[in-house]
Amino acid sequence: MRARQNPPRPFGEVEFVCLMAAIQALQALAIDVMLPALGNISQDLGVTDPNERQLVIGIFLIFSGLGSLFPGALGDRFGRRPVVLTCLGVYVALSLASALVTDFTALLILRAVLGFFTSGMMVMPMAIIRDRFSGDRMARVQSLVAMTFMVVPMLAPTVGQAVLLVADWRWIFGVMAGLAAGVAFWTFMRLPETLHDDHRQTIMPRTILINMVAAVRCRSALGYFLGASFVQGALFGYINSSQQLIAEHFGAGVLFPFVFGGMALVMSGTNFVNSRIVERFGARRVSHTATIAYVIVAGVHLVWAMAGESLWVFVPLMTISMCLMSFIGSNYQSIALQPFARTAGAAASVMAFVRLLLGATLGTLIGQAYDGTARPLLAAMTLAGLIALALVLYSERGVLFRRLNAPSRPTVGV
Structure with a gap:
């Protein structure tokens, strides 16, 4: 008699949230785990300009934005699962290659290629979440994903610092490869295909272009993903200059990973709060x-910094700003994706492209404007917030705090 095979364990919401968070977190890991090693890398590879070391982060982010245009269309045609697995495989291979470089330019090239080919790890989870949820519930799930993956920015600098205590900076890339291989195995074994057969799109430039243009032209979405780009650009500006600002300017030194991680921990908790209140009050009211x-x-x-500040003033105020970003990012993303059930992949791609490319470019410019104080960063944050507010007012036709019911049918796309 043939032995009975046990049916696979159901893919529940907790595992779903954790897996989506793990996939997205690998991209965050590629940024934050490098921060304690930037000085070592620049010294070992002969970099003389102290701000040039930031390009290890900035180049990765910019090319992540450029690459974001492609995985959505591929995911709408072939499914989310094969795109995710391909991106994870490339992540492993290029991380190992980065560990072998002997030239700073070669490292930047590999970082650019890594960012380009792993952009799907940010785009596809957005589309997968939209495949399964809509409305304020989608915002709740996205907040839970954000809360979970924020554990990585909290721990990544500490992991990088720990590696440096026992080994060369090159082993940081080995850690990245190992973790990506583990997530790839988890994805292969457990992630089902979420794209509905009726929603599959053809790989035709005209169809892809129509769907992407539709996303950009949708007024109810445009202000939100552009606004998110400016707020995220300010966050990237902080990340790019955080090691110089906290460790060097404010004198935290080797305590930098713990300060950075503690701020990320509080930000992660704010995402949990958002997940608990967003269905009650609505994504619009909370984010506005x-x-x-x-x-x-x-x-x-900014006004406080103009008069001079210490680490003990900067950290609490910056943490509050980061917490408010948690209420902005997940909710803006959910609102922007709501009209695109049928073309979620293409919409997620073009939105991620704009958000990451614009955000990374702004973040790089903010980082390069670092002058030994927090003032350029704080001025950029204030301006980014004002622009985001104006863009939301455009999408909402001048009326804030409304709560709208999600449409039951997709409204945009072919």
Whole structure:
């Protein structure tokens, strides 16, 4: 008699959230785990300009934005699962290659290629979440994913610092490859295909272009993903200059990973709070309130910094701003994706392209403007918040705090 095979364990919401978070977190890992090693890398590879070391982060982010145009269309045609697995495989291979470089330019090239080919690890989870959820529930799930993957920015600098205590900086790339291989195995074994057969698109330039243009032209989405780009650009500016600002300017030294991680921990908790309140109050009300508060806090922080500040002033005020970003990012993303059930991949791609490319470019410019103080960063944060608020007002036709019911049918795309 043939032995009975046990049916596979159901793919529940907890595992779904953790897997989506793990996939997205690998891209965050490729950024934050490098921060403690930037000085070592620049010294070992002969970099003389102290701001040039930031390009290890900035180049990765910019090419992640450029690459984001492609995985969505591929995911709409072939499914989410094969695109995710391909991106994870490339992540492993290029991480191992980065560990072998002997030239800074070669490292930047590999970082650019890594960012380009692993952009799907940010785009596909957005599309997968949209495949399964809609409306304020989608915002709740996205907040839970964000909360879970924020554990990585909290721990990544500490992991990088720990590697440096026992080994060369090159082993950081080995850790990245090993973790990506583990997530790839988990994805292969457990992630089902979420793209509905009726929603599959053809790989035709005209169809892809129509779907992407539709996403850009949709007024109810445009202000939100552009606004998210400016707020994320300010966050990238902080990440790019955080090691110089906290470790060197404010004198935290080897405590930098713990300060950085503690701020990320509080930000992660805010995403949990958002997941608990967003279905009650609505993604619009929560994010609109957070945007206004973000502008106020950043402005106050800038005025304070003009008179001089210490680490113990900077960290609490910056943490508050980062927490408000949590209420902005997940909710803006959910609102922007709501009209695109049928073409979620293409919409997620073009939105990620704009958000990452614009955000990374702004973040790089903010980082390069670092002058030994927090003032350029805080001025950029204040301006980014004001622009985001204006863009949301455009999408909402001048009316904030409304709560709209999600449409039951997809409204945009072919």
